[in-house]
Amino acid sequence: MEKQDGLRKALESDLRVFQLGRRGMRKKEWLRGIRQASGVGVKEVARRLGKSECEVYRMEKAEKQGRIEVRTLQAGARALGCELMYVLVPREGTLGDLAAEQAELRAKKRESSREARNRARAQRFRDVGGPEALRRALRAVMRGEGIRMRTKPRGPERLRIAMPVELEAAYLVVGREHKAPE
Numbered sequence: 001m002e003k004q005d006g007l008r009k010a011l012e013s014d015l016r017v018f019q020l021g022r023r024g025m026r027k028k029e030w031l032r033g034i035r036q037a038s039g040v041g042v043k044e045v046a047r048r049l050g051k052s053e054c055e056v057y058r059m060e061k062a063e064k065q066g067r068i069e070v071r072t073l074q075a076g077a078r079a080l081g082c083e084l085m086y087v088l089v090p091r092e093g094t095l096g097d098l099a100a101e102q103a104e105l106r107a108k109k110r111e112s113s114r115e116a117r118n119r120a121r122a123q124r125f126r127d128v129g130g131p132e133a134l135r136r137a138l139r140a141v142m143r144g145e146g147i148r149m150r151t152k153p154r155g156p157e158r159l160r161i162a163m164p165v166e167l168e169a170a171y172l173v174v175g176r177e178h179k180a181p182e
Contacts, residue, residue: 008095031076032060040080048079 035045046053059076062068070086077084090098125134142148 004099008099012095028066029060029064031063031073031080034077034080034082035060038080045076045079049075 035042042053042056046056049056056076059068059072063073063076070084074084129136
């Protein structure tokens with residue numbers, strides 16, 4: 001977790017520059033724009049790339065349409081004397097906000113799964129006979145241990161035995177409170 005927090009803080013620091021210039025970063029015609037602004041002609045870019053002028057125009061068109069490959073864009077940037085910087089910037093907020101949102105989604109999913117498991121367990125418990133079946137099973141186990149108890153105790157205070165922790169927990173599931181006599 002510390003490693004993830006450190007990485008997130010370092011990335012957020014690097015991303016601040018890009019978040020400030022977000023509007024300019026959305027431009028889709030960097031190759032053509034840089035080429036024209038720097039005064040480099042299509043013939044010169046084609047020569048540097050070792051391709052035809054037609055290929056330079058195809059690269060510019062592919063970039064504008066958002067279908068250019070990163071390596072092609074990188075080659076075009078090098079031919080223009082530039083360095084390609086590929087960056088992902090959160091649409092809103094920070095990386096910390098994105099991480100918190102994901103943690104919240106995971107927590108909701110865990111809670112939903114836990115509730116579904118509990119519903120399934122409760123249904124299986126009802127399917128096998130519910131509280132009455134558990135009472136009968138407890139009675140059989142206890143009789144096997146030589147402990148006698150009433151099938152239906154009149155109340156918690158009337159129960160005269162001290163149950164082991166596991167049996168007490170099972171008895172609580174049935175919906176009856178059990179207090180061992182003092």
